Amino acid sequence: MDKDFYAILGIAKDASDADIKKAYRKLARQHHPDTNSGDVASEKKFKDISEAYSVLSDPDERQQYDAIRAMGGGARFAPGGAGAGNGGFEDMFGGLFTGGAGRQPGGFNTSGGIPPEFADLFGGGGFGGQTGFQRPPQKGADRTATTSISFSGSIRGTTIGLRELSGDVIDVRVPAGIKDGQKVRVRGKGQPGPAGNGDLMVAVSVKPHEFYTRDGDNLRIHVPVTFPEAALGADIQVPTIDGETVKVRVPAGTPSGRTLRVKGHGVKTSKVTGDLLVTIDVAVPKNLNKEAEAAVKAFAEATADADVREGLAAKARL
Numbered sequence: 320m321d322k323d324f325y326a327i328l329g330i331a332k333d334a335s336d337a338d339i340k341k342a343y344r345k346l347a348r349q350h351h352p353d354t355n356s357g358d359v360a361s362e363k364k365f366k367d368i369s370e371a372y373s374v375l376s377d378p379d380e381r382q383q384y385d386a387i388r389a390m391g392g393g394a395r396f397a398p399g400g401a402g403a404g405n406g407g408f409e410d411m412f413g414g415l416f417t418g419g420a421g422r423q424p425g426g427f428n429t430s431g432g433i434p435p436e437f438a439d440l441f442g443g444g445g446f447g448g449q450t451g452f453q454r455p456p457q458k459g460a461d462r463t464a465t466t467s468i469s470f471s472g473s474i475r476g477t478t479i480g481l482r483e484l485s486g487d488v489i490d491v492r493v494p495a496g497i498k499d500g501q502k503v504r505v506r507g508k509g510q511p512g513p514a515g516n517g518d519l520m521v522a523v524s525v526k527p528h529e530f531y532t533r534d535g536d537n538l539r540i541h542v543p544v545t546f547p548e549a550a551l552g553a554d555i556q557v558p559t560i561d562g563e564t565v566k567v568r569v570p571a572g573t574p575s576g577r578t579l580r581v582k583g584h585g586v587k588t589s590k591v592t593g594d595l596l597v598t599i600d601v602a603v604p605k606n607l608n609k610e611a612e613a614a615v616k617a618f619a620e621a622t623a624d625a626d627v628r629e630g631l632a633a634k635a636r637l
Contacts, residue, residue, distance in 0.1 A: 324371035324384065332385075336376070343372040459512030464521045466491065470528035473497050474560055474586060481521070491521050496588030498533070499525040531560065536593030537585045539578075542567075543602040549573045557597055559584045567597055575601035 325332050328342040346368045348354075355361035374380045466479055476495035480488045489508055497503070502520050509517025525533075532539040542557055552571030556564040565581055578598045585593025607615065 322367070322371070324375050327367050327371040328375065334375075339372065339375050343368060343376075347372075456513035458514045459510035459517040461509045461517040462519050464519060465524065466521055467524040467526060468493060469526050470531065470533075473499070473523075473525040473533075481519075489519065491519075493523060494589070496536070496586050497523055497525070499523070530558075533586065534596065536588065536591050537596050538593065539596045539598065541598045541600050543600045544569055544573070545602055549575070549599065549601045557581070557595070559595060560586075565595070569599060573599050573601075575599060 325334070328334075328339065328346065330338050330342050334342075347365065350361045350365040350368065352362050352365060355365075374384050464481055466481065468477055468479065472493060474495065476497075477493050479491050479493060481491055482488050489505060491503055491505055493503055500522065502522050505519040505521065507516045508519035511517075530540060538560065540557070542555065544553065544555060547553075548555065548569055550572065552573070553569050554566050555569055557567045558564050559581075561584070565584060567579055567581060569579070576598065578596050581595040581597060583592050584595035587593075604611070
């Protein structure tokens, strides 16, 4: 009677049946031998919590246990009914932890088993067959496959056909907005099993696009503008994945490389809609006619006092 079963389970002495079950479930999962192989301390802890639960979960045994502890430990306890018939406490409480010949506390093996009411604790069937519970029928194993789709297919969604060695074709519906590397589950197309077929897991590879680049749920594009448009500001038309164009305002003084955000024109999924990120590239003409060359020279003279590389040497110091 030197063991405090309430302390072992970490519960109050007036704990309800639900509290006792909750405490045992948590500790059993933590200290079960099959999840702590070779850990002597955890094995001992599991035996203690199993013993504690077997007593405290039984109303009669809990009442007797509380009665003995209320006597301050003066009563002796003899497992198995030793000394039966002498009219003492050994008679009264002798069978407290035996529950009958050959019975472990609570009717289960504290070295590795769990009570029947906790058969679902580890997903059914217990651990390693130690508990004696019948493992429920299992589904068949999943199969895997890979496929490659176009960028357009990843944005709008598509359906592909995967051909089996038998010649059968499995239709795989790829949802709109799928990302490169994501998987699509086709239920019931895996290996057969007693509880039904497993699933087919299809890893999807998305081919790159020459204009659009995906960034999460956003789309990135590069759009060229002329020097006057960048310097003076302009409204430009930008294509979108919908096949339409959207007007984008280029602020005056926009440098090459600046990114402008167009809300709601990115990737559309069932949950979110991304944005279109437009990076401005200032185009430099390769060939100038005489009028354009004269205009550029006039501009250079008009801005001769501007030093765009001011402070560059200071930044370059190590």
